[in-house]
Amino acid sequence: MSQQIKITLPDGSERKYEKGTNGLQIAASISEGLARNVLAAKVNGQVWDATRPIEEDSQLQLLTWNDGEGKNTFWHSSAHLLAEALEALYPGIKFGIGPPIETGFYYDVDFGDHTLDGSELEKIEQKMIELAREKNEYIRKAISKKDAIAYYQEKGDEYKLDLLEGLEDGSITFYEQGNFTDLCRGPHIPNTGFIKAVKLTNIAGAYWRGDENRKMLTRIYGVTFPKAKELQEYLTMLEEAKKRDHRKIGRELELFTFSEKVGQGLPLWLPKGTLLRERLVAFMKKAQDKSGYEQVTTPHIGHKALYETSGHYEKYGKDSFQPIATPHEGEEFLLKPMNCPHHCEIYKHKPRSYKDLPIRYAEFGTVYRYEQSGELHGLTRVRGFTQDDAHIFCCPEQVKEEFIKVIDLVLYVFKALGFEDYTAQVSLRDPENKQKYIGTDEAWEKAESAIIEAASEKGLETVTELGEAAFYGPKLDFMVKDALGRKWQLGTIQVDYNLPERFELEYIGSDNSKHRPVMIHRAPFGSLERFVAVLIEHCAGNFPLWLAPEQLIILPISEKFKEYAEQVKAQLDDAGISGSIDNRDEKIGRKIRDAEVKKVPFMLIVGEKEAAEERLSVRKHGEGDLGSHTVDGFIQYFQGIIAESLSK
């Protein structure tokens, strides 16, 4: 007589099954459709193969493509399928690791002498589809460490042997599908037949174990789907994302450019891009003025001694732009990589009282950092950029309150610009590796708890990363994704107990003795460059009216109405609204099309009717004809939109 086990489903219902029944069988007992879609089973909180027998009473959740863990399992199994195809096509190659990633999976492979060409990917995709059609089961096998080592020694795969070294005997499993066996913890989908659509997206080099001193393997990225249609949708989405690429839109809208002669990673802002920047700067200055900041201005270079004092020279000197020497005296100056040392010296220019604190110095400071050439990317990663930087000098008791105020400012900025989808990351130091950081344990602990408390008081949802702190202090970063889903850090708030120490900053307390202030570095945009890049991708170049570099354009029906167009322009100018006139010898349809393509928010069409009635035909970008308005009426409407978006 067989034993029964009790299975509890997520809805709380309980069912009895024979001991040793697997997730797939349970699914089949519920519905055929469910059985067809089950990728894995979550048994008592652990993701298992759907085909793995369940031996005791358990909580069970059947995972499908709609579950993140289901997708992960699917892609992980796809990585194995890729490996199987590769082994069939390139016998003798060696394998590193092949995990699922946010979208898809990759496998790191050592091809020996062969260099994989992008044109070979199609052949590999076909092989994968061919193998998928065989519907080979993924078979889990426990194996002893000794046997596993023997297997890979025989195969000559030093990477798998390296991985095995870190594994404990008794917990090692192999997974086998078709003719391919891989060292793997699992879990996997029931069989390869679930994989219906395959796209290998790109090839890249990747160091074994991420260590640049080890061998570089060939990393093949791919993505797979249970339905061909979903692959099509994914590819369409990628194409749409490419259209939002800030590099493309930046060129088309004439916002910025790069020049080989000027140097890589050094953006050149064109007039329209500069206007956009200036609007952002004005916006930030206004918000900061309200929050008690004072603007300061400092030079682009600073004496080497300044950075020796700050500690930056010791830490980054070798990997920075090298010092600039004076011709005769041989004094050395550095291009400033950050503004804070300068601001510390401003703080120091006179004695400070506790009554002066907090002091908040803000500067749109342009800094220069030597970024590795391979790391440069459009405006998101450059070598010269302008931070919306500020440093708050306060007494220790004020840290949390100041921190909260800065969070408010960051959230205000994000809201005004429509960034709703961001993550807030608290970066703490790596407790295992404390010597990487400057400063005492006590100071670090104080700073870290101030951040955590401030974030929680603001109700901010945060993720915490150990080891991601700056060398001088913990921080709270705001990250936003670009069009292609790559994460970028924008706003940052960082507590610093270190620089005040190094610069010997002081204030006189109410007890008439000297005390050390705490510094908070903060930049809500992060850098204007990166912010603009992400903003462009966020709105696909359709900037909110108050930011648009070209807010409106007047389109005369024919040259007969040029004079009236000029008159309208003058009226708008008087109201502080600037716009140009399209006086080209083109039909109105053409002028409208060109303005639409340039994403100009408003088109004001003026012809016989409008000139006679002293009115405008208003057309809104992306929406079309808004009908006839008086000039004053339009001005009110226009200013109303701006006022509304800035009042949020």
Place this chain on the structure above:
RNA sequence: GCCGACGUAGCUCAGGGGUAGAGUACUUCCUUGGUAAGGAAGGGGUCACGGGUUCAAAUCCCGUCGUUGGCUCCA
């Protein structure tokens, strides 16, 4: 910095051992047109740069620079 790919007109791209092509943009002319492309003509490129092979290189080879997808790094 490392691995791979790419570099032809302002832009998007075709071509490919025998001194360069399209569309678009630009200029001029015709047209004076009412809500997403009116017509015609014309100008414009050391085919990234430097070497090599060859009777001949934009094309093949090597190097440099730049761009790009990753990796590593990121005050």
